[in-house]
Amino acid sequence: MKACPALDMDAGAIRGVLETVDCHARFYAQSGYEALGSPGSPYQAWLTAFLVIYVAVLGYRLLLGSGARMSDLPLTALKIGAVLALATNWTLFQTLVFDLVYRTPIEVARLLTGPAAQSSAFAGDPVGALQVAYDQLSLSAEAFGKAAGPGASAFSNGNAAAAEALWQAARALFFTTAGVFSVAMVGAAVLTALGPIFVALLLFPATRGVFEGWVRALLATLMAAMLGWISTALMLTILESGLLTLAQERVALELNVDTALSVSGVVMIFALVQVGLVLAGALMACGFRLKARTRHGAMEGAPQTPSRVEPPAGEVGVLSRAERLAASLSQTSTYAPRYSGPPVAATRSAAAVPSGAPLGTAGATYRRPSVRGRDDFGGGAA
Template identity: 45%
Template structure:
């Protein structure tokens, strides 16, 4: 444990846990990233090999016109490679674009959204961490007071005091898990995912492994959205239970404990804990909606498909140049075969005119061959342009 993080010990359960986890996570993420990117020759060799394979595949597709790769895509490809290299070689860049975005941005957004509830300086919601610590301490002390009032032999719900003691003690534990527990778990997940982030960022280059990168982004987004929704609900919870906390403190100090008040306050904590669980599930669902954009389709085929969709469901997309050329050749062959059959039938029916039909057929074939040559030459010229 670092010296700065060790200084946060004995600062209260909730306050100490949140501060220590935050400090240690940042130290661990930076150390893991540095060890992976600069201290591992295996990772550096893997990055070089993946970049070489990626550039070779792009060059092959552009050279042989495979897929939808075009020369106009070169600036975008260079930008993507440069961004990946910047993220896997510089901690300052990675920290600003990845770690701070996932760790600090949700807390700042939650502070902005909950500003109307935190304007009053004397309320628990004005300083959520201190407010959580005060609520946790009050439930713990109230539970101990009810336990002393119920006596050492009280078990379960044998008396209202015993029931209030167990309920408030459970409420303190649930309050810790629904606040500091959820936020600390999400912060730890962000630290671990950040430390191994360069591995998945490099895998985003290869289409076969791009799904692993998408999964990493979804997990990181879920871990980042969890503190956002958690802090928002915590501020709302502190605003709601503050009058109950004040009443419990007054009753405890005046030695006039009311079991109904304690159990009602504990029930509010249980309700907000259930809401916290639902929000965590919702954050995961929102994160899993992340998708990478689909590969760009050829402009000509995309235009043909769009025109076909606009004209109606019964129309088919327009064929490409190669398909049109094949259709033209098949049509010419069919016409030549039909003319041959007509000439054969005419020769069999009128032997005297067979020679004239043969001459006419030869002239037609020569004209068809000239037409095909001219058409093919024109198509080649259009393709070259």
């Protein structure tokens, strides 16, 4: 891949920055990925070690029966194949990951501005439209500044106030479009260059959360850039008539302060909207989750189905033979001490009664030792 050219300011500030950052980001992403995948890279040894450990752990789980099932082997093989393909093949990774994150936002912006090709000069080229808008704001600010004269104050001179508002709008347009999109491109390039490392972490459940975080970061860059381009397309559609009026007034030397302030206000409003959409895209990306299978085959996060259906209140369910046997053994172990304790105590108390002790009346005690005493000490003669 050839090196990128230097920053070309003749093409304009916004166009030059975006084209330069785009070229360097692509070069960095591809070179970083290929450096990790080269034969002499330590990453290849780490990836081989990860795969050996993963297959060994899977084999032991199958032998010991600790959660792994034969029915999970096709999905496991598919996961290993996906990790190997994405971690070692730049062409596949570029098609499935990098281009999806990197090219989707600008393509969506072109699609949104495409239907207006018959009536808009900005259709089909959002970067060129941004550059035109920035140039018109800067030229109009310069024209109002010349009309205000040197040393004019914005609080006492309308032309000076319009010039300051247009300069602020031009800066806001630059930072909320070229700045935001450049940050998204650099973020996507860095995450892509480190992509093979995070893809390998998908193998183990303990490191799967790091892989999810990497995917969320990619989605955050995608959503921020895409929502930003959609907002920019809408802003350019609204600004087109105002920028045309500013250009006509500047050429005719009939500057109107109200036109300048209205255009500046629209740019400032969309600058705030751009910041809010970037935050909204990050929040949406944080909602990404991977559902992993538990050891019983259920999906984590899904509602759990009870293994035994309890009968409704007031109805007796039909128990199996094993359940009836378990309930019978439980009742036997619970009530056995109650039946074994009292007879022993009663026998000991009866044996401890002396032969000459006075006998109680009938019903005074639970047992009648007097009857037993007669049988043992004189009742036999009768």
